[in-house]
């Protein structure tokens with residue numbers, strides 16, 4: 001069965017189609033890690049995107065629910081060069097079976113190097129994944145400021161029984177962020193991102209972790225004053241979308257990179273220590289460096305490859321944010337210390353101007 005990937009710049013790529021015949025449209029993005037495909041496919045920040053894996057063989061260790069970042073596949077379509085279909089260890093499900101069960105098409109045997117070269121030259125763009133038995137699909141207009149309206153839960157849910165009580169502000173969080181907090185002995189309340197301030201305050205939280213999430217941070221601008229108020233009263237930590245939202249809440253601007261950073265080996269430099277470390281990343285948007293001038297933030301981490309902002313520290317409050325993924329799923333665990341630093345700040349929350 002043949003399928004086609006069509007990029008909005010007119011380029012088409014043929015491949016072998018797996019799954020039900022369908023036609024979908026989504027933003028085409030590429031991931032450069034050699035492993036970690038299960039974490040990528042289930043990461044809510046990839047919602048609706050068509051993912052191209054640059055590593056030439058994907059699926060070698062199957063799917064083990066252990067690594068899932070949410071309850072389902074979040075990407076809209078999967079493009080690979082080689083799709084592994086050999087033997088697997090007991091308890092592993094073949095990648096194709098997993099995708100087909102979730103109704104997500106895979107196109108294999110694709111010249112992924114050319115697809116990625118196209119995206120690097122023309123920038124992130126819309127694309128269509130079409131089974132060749134179907135008629136052409138009309139191009140849908142692109143939604144500006146996309147962010148899915150729903151959250152993982154409608155109501156606040158509390159898990160764990162540890163001593164520090166952390167509010168995980170849910171923009172569609174990755175489960176490894178929650179798991180990291182639970183491993184560090186926290187009680188975690190998962191808080192839908194549009195929760196009322198009185199409700200948040202009634203929980204007697206020690207700190208707030210603003211999660212990752214899909215889409216454009218500007219879609220949340222109506223909530224920026226609320227998030228600024230929260231971050232001024234609780235020790236806070238922002239990861240990826242959470243970083244972008246917190247920076248924006250204090251007056252910074254975000255912009256979209258040509259083709260984003262998605263992989264497990266992006267070098268970042270801590271500007272205080274000058275130490276370079278490897279980070280796991282998945283984002284299109286970045287905080288504009290020159291928009292930080294009138295904010296209370298200093299750049300803490302910078303991307304070694306392109307100089308973009310990778311993390312911020314507030315000049316006076318216990319508030320840090322990172323564009324990369326310290327929870328390391330998939331990717332290096334170089335930045336787990338950031339969770340420890342956040343919890344140390346949460347344990348001394350009286351140092352923050354607390355609510356009356």
Ligand SMILES: NC(=O)CC[C@H](N)C(=O)O
Nearest residue numbers: 212213215240241284285
């Ligand atoms: N991983 C994330 O939180 C992604 C943030 C945002 N959706 C971006 O693409 O930049």
